[in-house]
Amino acid sequence: MASIGLWNIAREQPDLVAVVDPDGREVTYAELAAAADRYGRGFQALGLRPGDAIVVLLPNGAELASVYFGAFQTGLYVVMANWHLVGAEVAYLISDSGARAFVAHSRFASVASDAAAASGIEARFAVGDVPGFSPLSSLGAGSRGRPDIRTAGSPMLYTSGTTGRPKGVRRPLTGADPDEVPAAATWFFGIFDLHPFDGHVHVCGSPMYHTAVLNFVANSVQLGHTAVLMDRWRPEEMLRLIERYRVTHSHMVPTQFHRLLALPAEVRERYDVSSLRVMIHGAAPCPPEVKRRMLDWWGPVVTEYYAATEGGGTAISAAEWLARPGSVGRPWPGSVVKVLDESGAELAPGEPGLVYMRMGASNFEYHKDPAKTSASRVGDLFTLGDIGYLDEDGYLYLCDRKSDLIISGGVNVYPAEIENALAVHPKVADVAVFGVPNPDWGEEIKAVVQPAEGVDGDAGLTEDLLAFAADRLAKFKIPRTIDYVEQLPRDPNGKLYKRKLRDPYWPNQDHPI
DSSP: OOOOSHHHHHHHOTTSEEEEOTTSOEEEHHHHHHHHHHHHHHHHHTTOOTTOEEEEEOOSSHHHHHHHHHHHTBTOEEEEOOTTSOHHHHHHHHHHHTOSEEEEEGGGHHHHHHHHHHHOOOOEEEESOOTTOEEGGGTTTTOOSSOSSOBOOEEOEEOOOTTSSOOEEEOOOOOOOTTSOOHHHHHHHHHTTOOSSTTOEEEEOSOTTSHHHHHHHHHHHHTTOEEEEOSSOOHHHHHHHHHHHTOOEEEEOHHHHHHHHTSOHHHHTTSOOTTOOEEEEOSSOOOHHHHHHHHHHHOTTEEEEEEOTTSOEEEEOHHHHHHSTTEEEEEOTTEEEEEEOTTSOBOOTTOOEEEEEEETTOOOEETTOHHHHHHTEETTEEEEEEEEEEOTTSOEEEEEEGGGOEEETTEEEOHHHHHHHHHTSTTEEEEEEEEEEETTTEEEEEEEEEEOTTOOOSHHHHHHHHHHHHTTSOGGGSOSEEEEOSOOOBOTTSOBOHHHHHGGGSTTSOOOO
């Protein structure tokens, strides 16, 4: 039986393709392992030792994969920087994580230079030309063989920071052999019926600085699945790659579904997607009507999950979802999911409360923030601040985030329900709903809509949308007003920065939650 793990596959099947670069270059397991070894040796030559951290500001590509695996096998924490950040924000990641090396790309030269200057970090390497940075090709150049010290490192991923400064999720290092694939990797993919080799091909269309995106690519490579990397996601290009490489699985977000469905029918029908086995989505709520249309198009391969960087989660297959539309599934094996009230007492089925989770005996802390770590926990459970409920069979349904909850006239209103209703209108490209001040009711419901291409955001559209909502929502849930913007502030993985929209409506006062 063939061995799994990057370095084992490189030894036994050196010519197997590990990664397809966005430019179409095919990188074999032997080539990827050699590059990872070179960078691992380079980090150790700089004096980095297990438990140290590096910050990476690279677009999706073979270089990012090589740097990640090089750092991983030498016991380093890898901080993946969102390349939409400004220099001061990247400098914060460098300083907060205690990073001892910084790897960037010339595409982000200005941000990288500002971050390096502000943080004072000395070990700087770049793909392409960045003033003051050494070429990445020089890292580990001239040395041979595996790094002297090999022990499993870990991603150190930062929470999105939608409600404040990002916090690093730092897990204790295991001391495991990096050549051995953790049982958790095969177990997690097994949830989705993904197994080693078996002809699997993964397409990655989202930035690898996201937790799940990085994990899906890294696990795919470790299990012998070719990873096809996209630099910038475009709907028709994804369909082309699915057909070209006979893609079997991916990790997607609802925004991508929405944009795929917006393609003309003749474009969608042009590509063969029969190779798909499981297309996994999460990260944001998916309007039920959008999911049904994807199932009609791709068949019963669309699987949903709910999870956290911090650990634990749920999953639901297409067949289960059709029987329980709106659910995000039941807990993974080994994962605990409970719904608690504000006092920490467990709620009965059907009663909304804060969703708490735990993954086995896994543990974490928010780096340098014991107060946040403590505030997120009840016993050995933690919460992300999501509101939801469990049904009698243990299936989880999410209502919204606690921070997004609207309280109007003493009634709880969940914006996600309203967003799901409006998002399927053909003249809506994107929508956000939140509360704004009202002297009588405390809050009233505001919708901010990004009109579809070629559609004007005017009084006529407002009238159309309110009538559309009235057929789908109770009167108290219908927005009082609708504003229009050219683009909602989402990151490339679909996460909406709602606070950026909401804050201008709360001048000189705090939002009530």
